[in-house]
Amino acid sequence: MEQMNFAAKISLKVFKTSYIYTSCNPKTHFSGLIDTQYVMADSVYKSKNLTSEQLHFLKRIEEEEILYFQLAEIEKELHESYTNLNEILENLVEKGILIRLEKGKYCKANFSDLNVLASFISNGGTIAYWSALHFHNLTDRFPNTTFVKTNYRKRNTNIxxxxxxxxxxxxxxxxxxxxxxxxxxxYAITNMEATLVDCFDQPRYAGDWADLLRAFYLADVSSEKMIEYTKAYQNQSLIKRMGYLAELFNKKKLMDFVDYAKTQTGKRYILLEPGGLDKGIFVKRWKIRLNIDENSIMQIIESGY
Incomplete structure (x- = not known):
């Protein structure tokens, strides 16, 4: 194996058919598996072990404390150019030292902050919805999906x-x-008020209705921000639902918001639980039909389900 002239401390151990390569730098989380198995396109040179060029690239991203990067920008970040950058990266991915997040975007193999990586591949998107509910301790249920708000359309992915x-x-x-x-x-994540408004605007991304009711009950939010955000969303239904629930929960900090919401009821009745059965009593002052009654709502709040 080639000599590894590397700034960070390095250990190499033979394990079956693979080499294990690790670094002790806790800031950059640098470690990875150098596997002697490889499958790549025929046009890319396949090195069985780390080459001097691959080692140099690893040394440079270690020195710059780079955890993730874009192919199009990494040479600028490192202040040097490579004649075979694609080949270097493909080999490091095959060896398990880097992970390809999507085309042209990579991270170190043991960097695992999903909020950071999701924001990175979405070009500055905002962590939101159920993920933000959990972040703000408004739900005990851990989402298996990381939700990201973007202002452009992008296919879902797996990281x-x-x-x-x-x-x-x-x-x-x-x-x-x-x-x-x-x-x-x-990374960016929605604050508590924006998280709740998002979830009432798009409840399908908020877990289930019971979770959302309990989250709103628990949340310590301000009337000023609630009024500002709901005005921006221009969604009359979410204003009515949140206004009715704030009044039912006797959220004293939201009385100004409740007063504002009462001016936005319009003439059309809506269901309290969107997508639920079309049944229940009508609440005239809110133009809401309670397809889940108030006793059931309070039981949900008390039980957490």
């Missing part, structure tokens, strides 16, 4: 065995984001 679902929204709905982490560990 590290988890589904990433992209939800296209109009630009005016890209509001209420907060920023978490620093550097390459940074």
């Amino acid at each position: 590290l065995g988890s589904t990433i679902q992209f939800v296209y929204t109009k630009r005016e709905k890209r509001i209420g984001a907060i920023h978490m982490g620093y550097g390459q560990n940074a």
Whole structure:
């Protein structure tokens, strides 16, 4: 095997037919499997072990503390060019040191922050819906899907065995984001108010209706932001549902929002639970039909289901 002149501490161990390559740098999470098995396109040179060029590339991204990158930009980030960059990356993917997230986008094999990676491949999308409910401790149920709001259409994908679902929204709905982490560990996620408005706007991305009811009951939110965000969404149904529930839950901080919501009821009745059975009593002041009665709502809140 070629000599590994590398800045970080390195250990090499033979395990069956593979070499294990690790680095001790906790900031960059650098480690990976160098497998002697390889299957690549015939046009790409297949190296059985790490070459000097591959080692140099790894050294450089380690030095720059790069966790993920785009093919089109990595040479600029490293301040150097490569004549065979595609070949280097393909070999490092085959050896398990890098993971190809999608065409032209890569990350280190053991960097596993899905919020960061989902934001990266969506070009700055915002973590939202059920994922944000869980982040804000408004639901105990852990979503198997990471939901990302984007202002363009993008196919859902899979990263590290988890589904990433992209939800296209109009630009005016890209509001209420907060920023978490620093550097390459940074990502945007909706704040508590925007998360709830999103979920009432698109409840199919919020788990189930019982989860959403309990989340709204638990949330400590402000009238000012609720009014601002619901105005931007221009969705009368979500305003009526949230206004009715805020009044039912006696959320004192939301009394201004309740007063505002009462001015937005219109003339058409809607079902409280969207997609539920068309039954129940009519609440005239809210123009809502309670297809789930108030006693059942309070039981859901108390039980968590």
